[in-house]
Amino acid sequence: xxxxxxxxxxxxxxxxxxxxxxxxxxxxxxxxxxxxxxxxxxxxxxxxxxxxxxxxxxxxxxxxxxxxxxxxxxxxxxxxxxxxxxxxxxxxxxxxxxxxxxxxxxxxxxxxxxxxxxxxxxxxxxxxxxxxxxxxxxxxxxxxxxxxxxxxxxxxxxxxxxxxxxxxxxxxxxxxxxxxxxxxxxxxxxxxxxxxxxxxxxxxxxxxxxxxxxxxxxxxxxxxxxxxxxxxxxxxxxxxxxxxxxxxxxxxxxxxxxxxxxxxxxxxxxxxxxxxxxxxxxxxxxxxxxxxxxxxxxxxxxxxxxxxxxxxxxxxxxxxxxxxxxxxxxxxxxxxxxxxxxxxxxxxxxxxxxxxxxxxxxxxxxxxxxxxxxxxxxxxxx
Amino acid sequence: xxxxxxxxxxxxxxxxxxxxxxxxxxxxxxxxxxxxxxxxxxxxxxxxxxxxxxxxxxxxxxxxxxxxxxxxxxxxxxxxxxxxxxxxxxxxxxxxxxxxxxxxxxxxxxxxxxxxxxxxxxxxxxxxxxxxxxxxxxxxxxxxxxxxxxxxxxxxxxxxxxxxxxxxxxxxxxxxxxxxxxx
Numbered sequence: 050x051x052x053x054x055x056x057x058x059x060x061x062x063x064x065x066x067x068x069x070x071x072x073x074x075x076x077x078x079x080x081x082x083x084x085x086x087x088x089x090x091x092x093x094x095x096x097x098x099x100x101x102x103x104x105x106x107x108x109x110x111x112x113x114x115x116x117x118x119x120x121x122x123x124x125x126x127x128x129x130x131x132x133x134x135x136x137x138x139x140x141x142x143x144x145x146x147x148x149x150x151x152x153x154x155x156x157x158x159x160x161x162x163x164x165x166x167x168x169x170x171x172x173x174x175x176x177x178x179x180x181x182x183x184x185x186x187x188x189x190x191x192x193x194x195x196x197x198x199x200x201x202x203x204x205x206x207x208x209x210x211x212x213x214x215x216x217x218x219x220x221x222x223x224x225x226x227x228x229x230x231x232x233x234x235x236x237x238x239x240x241x242x243x244x245x246x247x248x249x250x251x252x253x254x255x256x257x258x259x260x261x262x263x264x265x266x267x268x269x270x271x272x273x274x275x276x277x278x279x280x281x282x283x284x285x286x287x288x289x290x291x292x293x294x295x296x297x298x299x300x301x302x303x304x305x306x307x308x309x310x311x312x313x314x315x316x317x318x319x320x321x322x323x324x325x326x327x328x329x330x331x332x333x334x335x336x337x338x339x340x341x342x343x344x345x346x347x348x349x350x351x352x353x354x355x356x357x358x359x360x361x362x363x364x365x366x367x368x369x370x371x372x373x374x375x376x377x378x379x380x381x382x383x384x385x386x387x388x389x390x391x392x393x394x395x396x397x398x399x400x401x402x403x404x405x406x407x408x409x410x411x412x413x414x415x416x417x418x419x420x421x422x423x424x425x426x427x428x429x430x431x
Numbered sequence: 432x433x434x435x436x437x438x439x440x441x442x443x444x445x446x447x448x449x450x451x452x453x454x455x456x457x458x459x460x461x462x463x464x465x466x467x468x469x470x471x472x473x474x475x476x477x478x479x480x481x482x483x484x485x486x487x488x489x490x491x492x493x494x495x496x497x498x499x500x501x502x503x504x505x506x507x508x509x510x511x512x513x514x515x516x517x518x519x520x521x522x523x524x525x526x527x528x529x530x531x532x533x534x535x536x537x538x539x540x541x542x543x544x545x546x547x548x549x550x551x552x553x554x555x556x557x558x559x560x561x562x563x564x565x566x567x568x569x570x571x572x573x574x575x576x577x578x579x580x581x582x583x584x585x586x587x588x589x590x591x592x593x594x595x596x597x598x599x600x601x602x603x604x605x606x607x608x609x610x611x612x613x614x
Binding site for chain 2: 058059060170226229230231232233336339340342343346414415417418
């Protein structure tokens with residue numbers, strides 16, 4: 050099957066850039082249910098996947114969509130779904146299943162105003178905590194937060210790579226502003242990109258174990274390879290058989306946790322600008338960070354020593370990076386389009402001598418630069 | 432140099448297409464930094480529709496428009512929703528049949544018979560293309576070569592000639608008005 054990519058320079062919608070990034074990363078299956086403002090992802094997938102030899106299916110709802118991509122991924126096909134707030138709520142149970150069964154999948158959440166159906170056509174960043182804590186039980190999530198159309202493409206490839214490398218579900222947290230924004234995109238040749246595929250066992254191993262606890266990330270047998278495997282959401286042993294016991298639970302949970310703990314420096318990505326001499330830093334992510342950057346540039350013109358700290362990954366939380374920042378600045382303003390969520394892990398991890406200030410927004414729009422600038426000025430003089 | 436351009440009208444008039452064509456022309460062919468954002472009502476046609484295009488020589492941080500330098504109106508609804516944003520420096524370019532605009536107070540106003548010309552050409556739907564031609568001549572925010580190429584990238588096969596004719600008619604109307612703006 051020939052593979053068709055649209056290389057070079059584009060003027061493309063953010064949601065569509067996610068699709069192109071996913072296909073470049075090797076995604077060949079998408080299951081989803083349409084929802085504003087994420088629908089352009091499904092729509093483009095529906096005609097792009099056949100062009101690269103993949104398959105698209107519109108499911109009856111988001112619960113089934115999540116189940117379908119887990120199933121497809123166990124069949125060895127890189128898989129993705131895309132939704133927005135209410136749809137993510139429905140996917141949560143199966144996100145836990147993907148984590149427990151260690152199945153690589155990518156979930157895109159183009160955030161909109163909530164709770165409930167909220168504001169379908171307007172933006173928000175209020176699903177930050179849901180991304181991390183939404184499913185039940187102890188689990189970890191890797192969440193990328195793009196802020197440009199180019200990053201929608203680039204971070205989608207990173208998300209697939211991380212999910213394949215760590216055998217885990219990975220989330221992309223976009224929002225309505227980014228998803229429906231059309232801007233410059235450059236699509237490079239596949240050869241110029243790093244694309245990671247999951248480790249699979251060699252054929253015919255006699256002692257292959259799907260959940261071999263001697264390995265941090267055991268190679269994943271693909272359905273049809275011939276290995277007899279068992280996958281379950283129940284606590285399981287190295288073979289994958291249910292073992293609902295204190296001992297098995299501790300062994301499994303600790304290994305799953307360690308996948309993240311031992312790879313934090315490989316996963317976490319943050320960006321700092323104008324922080325070299327800064328006394329104040331504004332911490333932010335996603336579309337909001339563009340407004341912050343504008344405000345920081347204006348404040349710099351007025352000789353205010355302020356910088357920007359941008360989360361490119363939100364989860365796992367960059368604990369050390371925030372601690373390090375908090376030792377260099379006297380104040381951190383946390384600007385986010387919710388009523389104060391990311392401020393909590395910032396507070397928890399910052400040096401106690403650094404003052405942490407919330408700049409919340411109830412949603413529907415990102416902050417205007419002058420609102421952020423006003424806060425910077427207030428904090429610079431107090 | 433940075434231009435904030437807002438296209439406003441109703442769903443079905445090709446408002447988003449205008450944003451896409453001028454945005455694409457500026458981005459791909461004029462090699463500027465461009466961001467387009469869009470907003471529309473839930474109706475398939477007839478609801479409000481808006482496309483905002485920022486064209487800049489520098490990388491764009493804040494992606495939204497507070498005050499348009501250029502406001503393009505294809506319907507009275509667009510004027511009602513945006514008239515308070517017009518400043519003394521704004522150019523308001525509007526369809527003389529579909530948009531009722533009170534030309535008092537702030538801004539510079541340009542009346543364009545885009546709907547009538549579209550009608551003359553036999554297809555009302557090309558009114559937006561006539562308008563784009565006029566915008567190009569009046570504002571020079573995009574080059575003619577780039578706009579032509581971007582338009583041809585976007586229009587359905589078999590309609591190229593009609594669309595280019597509409598664009599030419601827009602140029603003629605715009606050139607009679609003239610008035611390159613200084614940013």
